[in-house]
Amino acid sequence: MTQIKCYGCGAVIQTNDPDKIGYTPESALAKEHVLCQRCFQMKNYHKLTKTQMTRNDYFAILEEISSKDNLYVYLIDLFDFNGSLISGLNRHLNSDNILIVGNKRDVLPKSIKDQKIEHWLRRQLNGDGVKYLDVILSSGKTNYHLDELIDKINHYRNGRNVYVVGVTNVGKSSLINALLKHYANVDSHLITTSEFPGTTLGTIEIELDEKSSLYDTPGIVNEHQMANRLAIEDLGLIVPKGELRPMNFQINSDQTLYFGGLARVDYFQGEKTPFICYFPRQIRIHRTKTVNAKRVYHNDATLLPKIPGIEDVDQMQSYVFNLDGTKQDIVISGLGFFTVTQKNGKIKVMVPKGIGVFVREALI
Numbered sequence: 001m002t003q004i005k006c007y008g009c010g011a012v013i014q015t016n017d018p019d020k021i022g023y024t025p026e027s028a029l030a031k032e033h034v035l036c037q038r039c040f041q042m043k044n045y046h047k048l049t050k051t052q053m054t055r056n057d058y059f060a061i062l063e064e065i066s067s068k069d070n071l072y073v074y075l076i077d078l079f080d081f082n083g084s085l086i087s088g089l090n091r092h093l094n095s096d097n098i099l100i101v102g103n104k105r106d107v108l109p110k111s112i113k114d115q116k117i118e119h120w121l122r123r124q125l126n127g128d129g130v131k132y133l134d135v136i137l138s139s140g141k142t143n144y145h146l147d148e149l150i151d152k153i154n155h156y157r158n159g160r161n162v163y164v165v166g167v168t169n170v171g172k173s174s175l176i177n178a179l180l181k182h183y184a185n186v187d188s189h190l191i192t193t194s195e196f197p198g199t200t201l202g203t204i205e206i207e208l209d210e211k212s213s214l215y216d217t218p219g220i221v222n223e224h225q226m227a228n229r230l231a232i233e234d235l236g237l238i239v240p241k242g243e244l245r246p247m248n249f250q251i252n253s254d255q256t257l258y259f260g261g262l263a264r265v266d267y268f269q270g271e272k273t274p275f276i277c278y279f280p281r282q283i284r285i286h287r288t289k290t291v292n293a294k295r296v297y298h299n300d301a302t303l304l305p306k307i308p309g310i311e312d313v314d315q316m317q318s319y320v321f322n323l324d325g326t327k328q329d330i331v332i333s334g335l336g337f338f339t340v341t342q343k344n345g346k347i348k349v350m351v352p353k354g355i356g357v358f359v360r361e362a363l364i
């Protein structure tokens with residue numbers, strides 16, 4: 001029997017086990033385009049369900065697609081650069097075949113020039129030793145640069161197949177849907193997208209011409225991203241819904257900021273200085289005196305969301321950073337970042353264990 005794949009997530013359709021991926025009731029098989037039950041519930045009721053895919057499953061897919069000569073469109077979420085990279089990217093994919101797309105351009109302020117973002121992105125990639133063919137910025141949400149993206153893909157693919165790859169949630173499926181709507185007038189049987197990391201479960205083929213196709217692929221789970229630790233119902237809170245607005249806090253050296261219930265920064269040495277915060281609007285930023293911070297975490301019911309299992313701020317992991325006067329972003333992977341430019345200052349960042357905290361050259 002030939003395999004049928006779900007058009008929403010790429011899982012192989014099966015009618016035996018409702019708890020496994022690809023399950024569809026037999027009655028749904030008669031349709032021209034088959035959707036699995038999980039995608040049906042996501043699309044119609046926004047009901048998200050966890051799946052059993054492991055990191056090894058994703059790497060097996062990556063290994064399979066990288067064994068042939070293809071063009072790889074590697075998406076990076078501009079809001080979460082560090083969370084978007086997998087270590088040893090060039091070990092998995094040949095640098096001569098990688099087109100880097102800085103996606104979700106819409107979340108960065110319009111006032112910053114594209115050229116500045118692109119240069120910043122190239123410097124970050126170089127700093128991490130990532131080699132590639134070219135870089136382009138895009139947004140699947142606002143259809144930004146779709147024509148330019150298609151031109152670059154056609155230029156570099158040279159008749160070959162194209163695979164859209166990247167970690168979960170960078171917007172691979174949304175960008176492909178934008179292309180489908182824009183160029184093929186498709187508005188039904190679109191690929192399923194959601195804030196759940198791990199929406200796409202198998203490769204999804206879209207024909208480009210008789211000989212070649214473009215494929216959506218499942219994202220690789222990046223363990224240090226916040227989205228992998230949150231309760232499903234809270235995932236929507238950490239996905240930026242629109243352009244990030246800076247929130248400026250003048251902080252004294254005995255003060256603390258909470259970013260929802262997910263992270264905290266103590267400024268414990270240095271003169272009064274601005275902390276310019278870029279976090280999704282749904283995340284409340286709360287300032288308190290450091291001496292009261294522990295009690296506030298415990299008692300303030302509005303510091304939301306919290307990671308399941310973390311009731312006390314002492315259960316978080318601490319990282320101390322020295323501020324040296326250069327304009328730097330302190331990044332909390334998958335949650336947001338703040339910019340500080342203070343000399344001779346010290347901060348302590350507290351995050352749930354395993355969540356990445358990075359210092360980088362300021363983006364904005």
Ligand SMILES: Nc1nc2c(ncn2[C@@H]2O[C@H](COP(=O)(O)OP(=O)(O)OP(=O)(O)O)[C@@H](O)[C@H]2O)c(=O)[nH]1
Nearest residue numbers: 140141168169170171172173174194198199200219
């Ligand atoms: N602001 C903004 N949000 C986006 C954009 N593209 C996708 N998103 C959001 O990011 C989340 C993930 O989008 P998907 O398209 O499902 O991401 P994916 O890379 O296919 O994820 P997996 O299938 O899990 O690997 C969803 O909440 C989208 O609404 C974009 O260009 N801008």
Ligand SMILES: [Mg+2]
Nearest residue numbers: 172173199200
């Ligand atoms: Mg996807």
